[in-house]
Structure formats: C-alpha cells, structure tokens
Amino acid sequence: MKQWMGRVMLVAIGILLGAVFMPSQWRADVQRQTADATAEARERAALWAASQSDRVDARASLFVEFPGIVPAIQRGGAFGGSFSRAIATDIFNASEEGIADARRLSRIEAVAPNTWIIYMPLVNAVVFETSEGLVLVDAGMAAAGPVIRELIADVTEAPIHTIIYTHCHVDHAYGTWALMDDDPHIVAQADLPACFDRYIELPGSLAKYMGQPESSLPASRDDLVYPTQTFRGEMTLTIGGEDFVLRARPGETEDQLYVWVPGRKALATADYYQGFLPNTGNGKRVQRYPEEWAGALREMASENATLLLPAHGEALTDPAVIQENLTVLAEALEWVIAQTKKELNNGTRQDLVYRALDVPEHLLTHPTLNQQYVSWEDISKMVMRRYVGWWDDIPSHWTDASFDAQAAAITELAGGVAALDRRARALMDEDIVMASHIADWAWFGNPGDPVAQRLLIDIYAHRIVNTESNTQEILAWLEAMTQARRLQLAAAEGGAGAGSE
Incomplete structure (x- = not known):
C-alpha cells in the first residue's frame, strides 16, 4: 500500500512539472489528470492512515483526504469562541485532553468593577463579585470546570456563593462538578431538571444528533449537579446587598433565563x-x-444596559450597540415568524413555506445576523414545527415507502448507480443541492455499492467547503460521509490480504 501511494504521488508531481513545458492546448487535459491523480492519492492516503490506527477512525480519514472540512466546521462550530476538537467531539467528558485545551484556550477578562467574563472554547461564563461571595452565571462544559475554578482564583479569593444555570445545555451546566468546594447555591428555572433527565433517558439519540460518544453521556442523576432552587417566571436574588433579577423566557430551551443586574446595568444574556x-x-x-x-x-x-455579557461571543460595552443588536435580532425573529404564519394561512405547501422567505436587505446584511450556524429557512422550519403536524402535505408521505425503497426504485429507473453518478457529478458546480439529492438516492438505495459510497463522499465534501454552508448542515453531511467511509474501510480491510505489498 505504501509503495502504491508513493507511485501515485510521484505521477501527480510529474504531471505538474511537465505541465510547465507543455503547449498551452494540452494544459487543460493535464490539469484534469493532475486533479484526478492527486484526489486518488489523497483518498488512498486517508484510507491507509485510518487502517494503521488501533481504532479505525473513519471521520479522521475524511479530514486527511479533504483538508478543507475542519476549517469549514470551525467557521461556525466555535460558536463565537475558540475551537477545541477534543471538547467539541466529547463535550460531556472531562478528559485530560479537553481540560488541557480549556486551560490553554481560556481567559478571564475584567469588563467592569468586580465583574468578569470567562472566555472558553465554545462558550462563556460570567462572574460577579459581591460582599457575600461570587455569583457565577453558567459553569461551562465538563472539561471547563477545573479551569473556571483556576481562573477565578487568579482574580479573587472570594468563595462561590451562587451558580445560576441559564439553561440545561451541556456547555452551560456541566462544569459544576469541579466548583462545589464552597457548597454554592445552584439556581435554575423549574424545567431544567426534566431537561437533565432527558440526557439520562435518551443517550443513544442524543449521542447521534449531537455527534458525541454515547459512553460519555450521563448514566444516572449522580453524573449531574442538579439545582438546589428552582423558580418559574421571574425571581430576584439579593446577594451582598445587590439584586440579581432572573427572568425565565423560553428560547433555545424551555428553561432558558437571562440575568439582569440593575445596580451594574449589566445583562448576562445566555443564548x-x-x-x-x-x-x-x-x-x-x-x-x-x-x-x-x-x-x-x-x-x-x-x-438600556451598558454591559452585555453573552454566553457566546464578545462582551458589548457600548449602550448604542447593545440596543441596536438586541433590537435587530428581535426584529429578525419576528419577521421570520410573521412570514411563516402568513404562508401557512395561505395554505402554502410546507416545503414551499420557508422557500418563500425574501429576507429584507437590512436584516440579510446585518453583521450580527450572519448565517454561520443555522439559516433563515431553518428558523422558519422551527416555527412551522410548533404549529403544524408531522405530515408535509405530500400525499404519498402520509403512508410512505421507506426512503431506501424509494431510492432503489429511482436508481432502477435512472439506469443504475453509474447513471446517477454521472448526473450528480455533472451538476456538482451547477446545482449542488440537486446533486446531493441524486447522491442520496444512489447511497440509500445501494449502500454497498463502491460507486455510491464514493459519490456521496465527494458530493458532500464539495458542499461542505462552500462558504455558504452553515455549521449544522455541515455536521449532518459529515456524518453521512462518515457512514460511507466506514463501509469503504470495511471493504478495504476485507481485501487487505490480496495484492498488498
């Protein structure tokens, strides 16, 4: 295998060098041959690298073959902060590598008297010092807990009096295990415990959709630090003579809340x-x-806050900017909601509702409304999900054939996988969305076919590096590519004995 890889790379280099001296009319063919050769070499290198690992890592081999994937994920996957692969791929686990990354990438920054923001990979936490002790808003992910404790100790000796969970997500409420030395009060909205319980009840589902190892999810309530006090609506905590106003408003979760500190004109805005x-x-x-x-x-x-402390991204200290950014985001959400309801009331078929969005230019181009994580259409789909049933208005979808069966039938009608492969590749640069549908039909209808496997990987690799792709769709495409790569690796292992050098 190693010798074969070397030969391919030498051929590719030779073609490149030869192109310098060739007549211009030959160069287009040469460039195509070079691309084909180097792509094949990258694929072989990726498969070989994966095969040398004790634990065959299909996803890592894709990163080798397609170097643009990781930067594409990092564009939005850091969620406004620094990026740690160790944390992002095992966020429930306080691994040594994750803690080391958190220690290396985190910092604490004073933003006002007795007020700090802790910037960590993926997420932030906020620290308020009072005469009774510290109020900590959020506790980061599992690996962040020890680092939060260390960073706080760098700026104050005050104990942690209260930890406020803004919501139940793992990047906000999972580092508490390392912050319990002072026996702090832990406050959250009343629906948070039920959300914690879902981590325990649905580990397989959550692991799949979050891209996490199932073994790292909590197995029992002992693996989580539950709140000591909960509330609904609004509650004011008076700590060290200061009021901390907790307002629970459903948003990213049912249990989400934000914290208003009127004496400091500060907002901890959660997500x-x-x-x-x-x-x-x-x-x-x-x-x-x-x-x-x-x-x-x-x-x-x-x-009219003068300090906005977000759970993701940089703190804001200009009152005018704070006012504008909060208001324009509210306007954006209200606009999507209104347009979605309008189309539903018009009887528009569900798959056309979100396609009817024509986002106003001042919203589409606002610097704080960048589509790096989800799209405007995604938000419309979420609005629809709240108001309509599971049926999507397509008659056959009420009682349908499996997608696999549909894909197999389409493959047969098209004249086989090779025909789908040709058509999808012809459309890659012209209509990548339709090319993706064709790749799906080839793959789901014929998952054991090497041509279908290769097509799926190539189409979605091409789509991932497009700068218009957002993080969530990139991760969905990468998971499909990983499944295809696993089958490629299994086939390569099965035939490793024959023809190896």
Whole structure:
C-alpha cells in the first residue's frame, strides 16, 4: 500500500512539472489528470492512515483526504469562541485532553468593577463579585470546570456563593462538578431538571444528533449537579446587598433565563444573543421558541444596559450597540415568524413555506445576523414545527415507502448507480443541492455499492467547503460521509490480504 501511494504521488508531481513545458492546448487535459491523480492519492492516503490506527477512525480519514472540512466546521462550530476538537467531539467528558485545551484556550477578562467574563472554547461564563461571595452565571462544559475554578482564583479569593444555570445545555451546566468546594447555591428555572433527565433517558439519540460518544453521556442523576432552587417566571436574588433579577423566557430551551443586574446595568444574556443568526432553527434539536425569544430580546433592550455579557461571543460595552443588536435580532425573529404564519394561512405547501422567505436587505446584511450556524429557512422550519403536524402535505408521505425503497426504485429507473453518478457529478458546480439529492438516492438505495459510497463522499465534501454552508448542515453531511467511509474501510480491510505489498 505504501509503495502504491508513493507511485501515485510521484505521477501527480510529474504531471505538474511537465505541465510547465507543455503547449498551452494540452494544459487543460493535464490539469484534469493532475486533479484526478492527486484526489486518488489523497483518498488512498486517508484510507491507509485510518487502517494503521488501533481504532479505525473513519471521520479522521475524511479530514486527511479533504483538508478543507475542519476549517469549514470551525467557521461556525466555535460558536463565537475558540475551537477545541477534543471538547467539541466529547463535550460531556472531562478528559485530560479537553481540560488541557480549556486551560490553554481560556481567559478571564475584567469588563467592569468586580465583574468578569470567562472566555472558553465554545462558550462563556460570567462572574460577579459581591460582599457575600461570587455569583457565577453558567459553569461551562465538563472539561471547563477545573479551569473556571483556576481562573477565578487568579482574580479573587472570594468563595462561590451562587451558580445560576441559564439553561440545561451541556456547555452551560456541566462544569459544576469541579466548583462545589464552597457548597454554592445552584439556581435554575423549574424545567431544567426534566431537561437533565432527558440526557439520562435518551443517550443513544442524543449521542447521534449531537455527534458525541454515547459512553460519555450521563448514566444516572449522580453524573449531574442538579439545582438546589428552582423558580418559574421571574425571581430576584439579593446577594451582598445587590439584586440579581432572573427572568425565565423560553428560547433555545424551555428553561432558558437571562440575568439582569440593575445596580451594574449589566445583562448576562445566555443564548438569546450570540452575535450571529442564533441557534433558533437547529434541525437536530428539540423545539425552539422563536416568539418568546424575540420577546425576551425586546425586554432586555428596554433595560438600556451598558454591559452585555453573552454566553457566546464578545462582551458589548457600548449602550448604542447593545440596543441596536438586541433590537435587530428581535426584529429578525419576528419577521421570520410573521412570514411563516402568513404562508401557512395561505395554505402554502410546507416545503414551499420557508422557500418563500425574501429576507429584507437590512436584516440579510446585518453583521450580527450572519448565517454561520443555522439559516433563515431553518428558523422558519422551527416555527412551522410548533404549529403544524408531522405530515408535509405530500400525499404519498402520509403512508410512505421507506426512503431506501424509494431510492432503489429511482436508481432502477435512472439506469443504475453509474447513471446517477454521472448526473450528480455533472451538476456538482451547477446545482449542488440537486446533486446531493441524486447522491442520496444512489447511497440509500445501494449502500454497498463502491460507486455510491464514493459519490456521496465527494458530493458532500464539495458542499461542505462552500462558504455558504452553515455549521449544522455541515455536521449532518459529515456524518453521512462518515457512514460511507466506514463501509469503504470495511471493504478495504476485507481485501487487505490480496495484492498488498
């Protein structure tokens, strides 16, 4: 295998060098041959690298073959912060590698007197010091817990009095295990414990849709730190003579809340504000609440804060910028909601509702509404999900054939996998969305076919590196590519004995 790889690479280099001296009319053919040779070499190198590992890592081999995948994920996958692969791919686990990354990539920054923001991979936490001790808003993911403790100790000796969970997600409420030395109060909205319980009840499903190892998810309540106090609606905590106003408004989760500190004119905004088009339309997560989300943003804007401390992205200290950014995001969500309801009331077929969006230019181009994580259409789909049933208005979809069976029938009608392969590749640069449908038909109808496997990988690799692709769809495509690569690796292992050198 090693010798074969070397030969392919030498051929590719030779073609490149020869092209310099060839007549110009030959160069187009040479460039095509070079691309073919180097692509094949990358594929062989990736398969060989994976085969040398004790644990065959199909996804890692894709990263070798397609170097553009990781930067594409990092464009939005860092969620406004720094990126750690060790944390992102095993976020429930306080691994040594994850803790080391958190230690290397995290920092604590003073943003006002006795007020700090802790920037970590993927997420932030907020620290307020009072005469009774510290109020910590969020506790990061599992690997962040020890680092939060260390960073706080760098700036103050005060104990942690209270930890406020803004919501139940793992990047906000999983580092608490390392922060319990001072026996802090832990406060959350009343629906948070049920959300924690879902981690225990649905580990396989959550692992699949979050791209995490199932073994790292909590096995029992002992693996989580539950709140000591819960509330609904609104609650004011008075700590060290200061009021901390907790307002629970459904948004990214049912249990989400934000914290208003009137004495400091400071807002800890949780995930309501993220500095980009927020995680309001995630197709791999449970229901989001765009209407209440927009209401919370309007409510926050009415406080005229001078300090905005988000759970993702940079702190804001200009009151005018804070006002504008909260207001424009509220307007954006309200616009999508109104347009979606309008189309539903018009009787528009569901798959056409979100296609009817014509986003106003001032929203489409606003710097804080970048589509790096989800799209406008994704948000519309989430709005629809709240108001309509599971049927999508296509008659055959009420009682349908499996997608695999449909794909096999389409493959037969098209004249086989090779015909689908030719058509999809012809459309790659012209209509990548349709090319993806064709690749899906080839793959789901014929998953054992090497041509179908290769087609799926190539089409979605091409789509991933497109700068218009957002993080959530990239991760979905990467998972499909990984499944195809696993079958390739299994076939390569089965035939490894024959013809090897």
